[in-house]
Each structure stands twice: as C-alpha cells, then as structure tokens.
Amino acid sequence: MRSKILGNVSALFFSFYAINAVSSPPHWHYDEQSTWWAVEDTSQSIPLLYPYAECGVGKRQSPVDLAAAEFNNSKPLNRLAALYDTDTPTFYNNGHSVQVNTSLDYSGGLRIGEESIPLIQFHLHEPSEHVINGQHFPAELHFVHINEDGRIAVLAVAIETGNENPAFQTILDNTPVQEGEQNTNSGVQFNPAALLPQQDHDNLEYFTLAGSLTTPPCSEGVQWYLLSDVITISTAQLEQLKSFYTNNARVAQDLNGRAILSNQ
Ligand SMILES: [Zn+2]
Numbered sequence: 001m002r003s004k005i006l007g008n009v010s011a012l013f014f015s016f017y018a019i020n021a022v023s024s025p026p027h028w029h030y031d032e033q034s035t036w037w038a039v040e041d042t043s044q045s046i047p048l049l050y051p052y053a054e055c056g057v058g059k060r061q062s063p064v065d066l067a068a069a070e071f072n073n074s075k076p077l078n079r080l081a082a083l084y085d086t087d088t089p090t091f092y093n094n095g096h097s098v099q100v101n102t103s104l105d106y107s108g109g110l111r112i113g114e115e116s117i118p119l120i121q122f123h124l125h126e127p128s129e130h131v132i133n134g135q136h137f138p139a140e141l142h143f144v145h146i147n148e149d150g151r152i153a154v155l156a157v158a159i160e161t162g163n164e165n166p167a168f169q170t171i172l173d174n175t176p177v178q179e180g181e182q183n184t185n186s187g188v189q190f191n192p193a194a195l196l197p198q199q200d201h202d203n204l205e206y207f208t209l210a211g212s213l214t215t216p217p218c219s220e221g222v223q224w225y226l227l228s229d230v231i232t233i234s235t236a237q238l239e240q241l242k243s244f245y246t247n248n249a250r251v252a253q254d255l256n257g258r259a260i261l262s263n264q
Helices: 002-008 011-017 030-038 166-174 235-244
Strands: 070-072 080-083 090-093 098-101 109-112 115-125 139-146 152-161 206-212 220-227 231-233 259-262
Touching: 098 166, 109 139, 109 152, 109 220, 166 235, 231 235
Parallel strands: 070 259, 152 220, 152 231
Antiparallel strands: 080 109, 090 098, 098 115, 109 115, 115 139, 139 152, 206 220, 206 259
16 A cells, blocks of 8 residues: 555655655755745756755645635535554654654545545744744644645644643653654554644634645645644643754745635
C-alpha cells in the first residue's frame, strides 16, 4: 500500500520522508521566508531555477488569518472522521520541526465523506501558523494525509497552554535532539488519536479551505481541515518543544477571495 502511494506521489513529497533522497532539495530557513520563492537549486549540473516559486506566486497559500475570512456554513459538507489507531511510529527531527512518521503498514487515516486518506506523518509548529486577527496560538499540530494519487489533506489542531498532555510528552521524550535524526526503534506504542480534542472523532467540527504546504515547495492543492476545538500542553512542555525548534511558523498568507467553510 505504502509503496504504491510512494510510487505515485510527486518527487516533491520525498521531503516528507527524507531518508535516502537521491539529491536533497535546496536549503531554506524560516527567517528568510519572504524569499523562499527566489531560492535556486545549484546542486544540479544545470541549476534548477526557483524550485520554490509557488511560495511567491501561489494564490492559495497557507497558513491564513482566520479573522480575515468570510465564513460560510450554508453548504453541506462532508462528515470528517479521524480513524487513527495505535502504531509503532518513527520519531523524527526533520531539521525544521518535531515530526512523527507512521509505520509502513499503518492503517489509520482521515475519512472525508466516503474517502479515506492514510495518515503519513504529523508534526509541530511553534507558535501556531494559522492566526486569528494576527494572534498566534502557542503551537499547532498538523496531521498530514496523502492519498494514492498524491492529494494531500491536513488536519490542524491549535494548541493552548494548560493541562499537561501525556501523549505530547511521549513525542518530546522520543524525538532525537540532533537535526535530521530518526528514532526508528523506540518500540513505543502510540495512538495519534490521543492528540485530538475531546470531541466525537467520528464526526469532527471543523473549518475547511483550499491551501498549500506551509513549507517549501509550498505546493497548492492541499485541503485544510482546522478543528474548532483546541488541545492543551503545559508551559513546561511548550518550553521543551521550543528547545527543538522555535518560530517555525510561516506568516499568514493572503486569502485572495477564498471562503472558509464550516460544518458548525
Ligand atoms: Zn505543518
């Protein structure tokens, strides 16, 4: 199943796996995000010009400021269900964020209407990428689902500070401190559903809009589902997250007329 997915997914998405990439994509940094579009890939004999151009010219970029959005809850929307079960995942410090990759035979995924899309990885941003009136949440969790044809759906959960979160602590405790390193044999049993808000996981309340990857290459065609409820971590856990990466959030992008739909 996974090899089939990999075979069909554009080479762009190998950055999600980044294990034995034939040639690694050019470097980028959060403090230079206004010029991501201008990065050149000089690793080839004939340089690839602006492989991240979409970051600059795209019209459906993510994240966005929700306060600026026109909300529409008049349209019937698909029922959204997070069908996550227990896995023995890989904890991965991907050089930009703390990430957890599901195992090759993982069967959990996101069901959107009649369609199920496999959960490939989830990762963290500090502070949040989506904002409300310019205000960030302390952190944001992104569950990345990729279909066999390469389509991507991201489920985003805003993180507030409050009660300590045991599942979150498991991630912090098992992610390598060293950039680019993976912890493949922790043996830790982990159910990603433990990171979801306490609402009906079989019928989630959400906002949805069309967007993009929030990191280069900023590819569009990503369907975003933003949960209306938040989860909490303790302030100590937030500090521990910052010890890995801080300010790994892209600034809010223009909506360019996009509406945000809601099932509430
Ligand atoms: Zn993300």
